Amino acid sequence: MAAPTTRESDKFIVRLPDGMRDRIKAAAEANNRSMNAEIIATLESAYPAPHAMNVFERGVEAFFLDFGWSVESGMDIQRQGIDMIAFKGPIAVSVDCKMSLSQLTVEHVERVSRAKKRFGSNAGVIVGAGEVTDEKVVASAKELKVLILDIDKSPAFPALLERLKPFAEDTFLEPDEQ
Structure with a gap:
């Protein structure tokens, strides 16, 4: 799970293709989270932090x-x-x-x-x-x-x-x- 974001967190503006905002909103609602949290969760799964070796x-x-x-x-x-x-x-x-x-x-x-x-x-x-x-x-x-x-x-x-x-x-x- 990602660390919570705050107003001081890095910001990155993205231009979304037509219809993507609605798909993100629907996924966020289905997962009971904000659109921002949905985007972060999706990015975390695609770009996981390297795990520390045990x-x-x-x-x-x-x-x-x-x-x-x-x-x-x-x-x-x-x-x-x-x-x-x-x-x-x-x-x-x-x-x-x-x-x-x-x-x-x-x-x-x-x-x-x-x-x-x-x-x-x-x-x-x-x-x-x-x-x-x-x-x-x-x-x-x-x-x-x-x-x-x-x-x-x-x-x-x-x-x-x-x-x-x-x-x-x-x-x-x-x-x-x-």
Whole structure:
């Protein structure tokens, strides 16, 4: 939810195409909010603020950095529904971090697959703790790697990096063969 606006908030005048004001007014009434609040809500959904990485995501990012990878996690990447892309030479990996893999859905898997194609990544990886419990999710993730970590909800970075070490040598990180 956006912070409330005040008279001191930034102002931007927009010329609306014919009929748009009426559509905005109708949507605002349907959602029980002012036209300004409706416009702000629409803009917030189209241009979300970048989320701050949680401790788990920072640990995964630290893992890649420790092994000499570069990591990007900007707005364009987040709009694709993933947390970061890791690069090393010709290799790119689309990465999504889920604290609990039991909450992983087919939609999450599809987002990583789409991001993999969108960014030309060699691999898609979902990193998380616990187990994937939904058989549909397991079946849909066949093109991706799901790295399951046996960690508690607040991992210490050294322990997280130790558990991720074998992943750095996994052969799927080699460039795709054409």
